[in-house]
Amino acid sequence: MENRDASLCYIVAAGMSKIGKRGEDGVALFVEAFNEVANIIEPRDIEAIYVGVQSERYEHQIMYGALIAERAGLLMREAYRVEACAAAGALALHTAYMAVRSGLHKVAMAVGLEKMTAKNTEEVTDSLMSASDYYLDQLNNITIPAQYAMLARRYMHDFGAREEDLCLVAVKNHENALYNPKAHIQRRITVEECMNSRPVARPLKLLDSAPISDGAAVVVVASEDVARRYTDTPVRILASTVSSDTLSISQRRDLTWPRAVHSAAEKAYKQARLKPSDIQLAEVHDCFTINEILLYEALGFAPRGRGYLLAREGETQRGGRISVNTSGGLKARGHPVGATGLAQIYEIYQQLTKQAGKRQVDADRAIAVNEGGVNSTAVVHVLAV
Numbered sequence: 079m080e081n082r083d084a085s086l087c088y089i090v091a092a093g094m095s096k097i098g099k100r101g102e103d104g105v106a107l108f109v110e111a112f113n114e115v116a117n118i119i120e121p122r123d124i125e126a127i128y129v130g131v132q133s134e135r136y137e138h139q140i141m142y143g144a145l146i147a148e149r150a151g152l153l154m155r156e157a158y159r160v161e162a163c164a165a166a167g168a169l170a171l172h173t174a175y176m177a178v179r180s181g182l183h184k185v186a187m188a189v190g191l192e193k194m195t196a197k198n199t200e201e202v203t204d205s206l207m208s209a210s211d212y213y214l215d216q217l218n219n220i221t222i223p224a225q226y227a228m229l230a231r232r233y234m235h236d237f238g239a240r241e242e243d244l245c246l247v248a249v250k251n252h253e254n255a256l257y258n259p260k261a262h263i264q265r266r267i268t269v270e271e272c273m274n275s276r277p278v279a280r281p282l283k284l285l286d287s288a289p290i291s292d293g294a295a296v297v298v299v300a301s302e303d304v305a306r307r308y309t310d311t312p313v314r315i316l317a318s319t320v321s322s323d324t325l326s327i328s329q330r331r332d333l334t335w336p337r338a339v340h341s342a343a344e345k346a347y348k349q350a351r352l353k354p355s356d357i358q359l360a361e362v363h364d365c366f367t368i369n370e371i372l373l374y375e376a377l378g379f380a381p382r383g384r385g386y387l388l389a390r391e392g393e394t395q396r397g398g399r400i401s402v403n404t405s406g407g408l409k410a411r412g413h414p415v416g417a418t419g420l421a422q423i424y425e426i427y428q429q430l431t432k433q434a435g436k437r438q439v440d441a442d443r444a445i446a447v448n449e450g451g452v453n454s455t456a457v458v459h460v461l462a463v
Contacts, residue, residue: 087179088305088312089461090298091115092427094420097293097412098262104137104193105149107294107414111191112150118308119298121150125183127157128173130166130190131416135205137193146189156183163209164365165450166190167295168419168457174299175318184301190417191294202290206415209451211326223287223366225327225452227279230368233334234281237383239371241281245272246389247367248285248409254396255406257437258425262291262412286367291412295420297427311431316350316443317460319343325454336369338456339376339447346445347378350460354378357460358441359429360400361422363449364407373447374402401439404429419448419457430463 093114095107102110129146133139143157156177162169167190174186194202206222207215215225233239249269255261272285298308305312321341324330330337347353354377362377364370374385379400388394394402405411405425408418426444428434446459 086302087175087315088300088302089315089423089427090300090305090308090312091118092295092297092424094260094295094424095293096260097291097414097421099195100292104131104133104139104191104294105145107193107292108146108189108191108296109149111294111296115296115298119185121152123185124152124187124298125155126174126177126186127152127155128170128186128188129159130162130170130188130419131159131192132163132166132205135208136197162455162457163450164363164415164418165448165455165457166416166419167421168423168446168448168459169320171297171299171420171423171459172318172320172457174297175315178299178301184304186299188297188299188420189294190420192414192416193292194290194414195292199290209454214326214328221279222452223279223282226366226368227282228327229333229372229452230281230366233368233372236334237386239386241273242269243386243390244281244286244367244371245269247364247370248272250389250395251364251403251407251409254404254437255410257435258406258411261406261410262289263406263410282366282368288365288408288413291414293412293414293417293421295417295424297420297423311463313427313430314462315459316352316462317346317458319345319349319458320455321345322455323453325451327452334372336372336376336453336456338453339373339449339458342456342458343377343447346458346460352443352460356443357400357445359404359426359439359444360402360446361405361407361425362402362447364403364409365413367409369453370402370407377445377447396437397439401441404434404437404439419446422446422448423459426461430461
């Protein structure tokens, strides 16, 4: 395939609902996010809609592409759902990127949403387990938190990290969320509070874990020849890549190496013609605090086994060597599964276009990592202005 300049594809608008425990259904959350972009984009210009959602598990609803097209007044468009559990939002953007960059469409919209809080914790845990291997994991009642706990224990054993290091990630992300008016949890926490929070799957505790959230986000992508019709500050998609590993972590030689993330990131850096040291801002998939540390290493921000030192030394705080999860991350912004990948992109778009308010950092190159399963499918985007 010809390696064309990825700057031919731009994000021209992004919108997001308030994340949290919401009374509205998934479609209403989409409308809230969509209204934010409808002020910038003429809706009739949108030629295709790609929706990331795990809706049959929470709302007994499939065919979300047609439903969104109907509610947005965009019937007769190409509209369909993509699926990768928690990576579905970023995969929707990857699909929109491919549609625009290929020349199939001039303007496409990626949508991510989830309405989770109407289900109780046991029901949500069961739904999320559907992103693990049925025969190897589900039938043996190995939950997703239990799998991340295994990763954490192995990492701590191999490299000397402590539970306090995991809690430092939570403290940082809660601090960032204080300045995000759309975040689910806007409360400062301490390492001591995190350490004393109730166990979920040891060594992971409640405050190591992302909350169950409702929310929606939308991102509109346009080709180079029309992008500046909509905005003077389009954000370039320098790279959009996907890699997949085994669905069950039991089939991996190394539990502590997110191979799919590393693979997708390597491809993204090559596509963007950048190195890890060129990245100034990152939104990464911290569904549990251990995962943020693992992703520091998979993205090349720290050597193998040394990611926890970035948190310990404050290098990933807002305005640090690399600002990570300025939105508050999944941990505090919230984790409405299908929307999470686009919530990450929304934050980066806000930052790169200087609309992030009190959480604003100085950055013009950023990376986003969204993953489904336990680092089973990884979607990486590199963005720049």
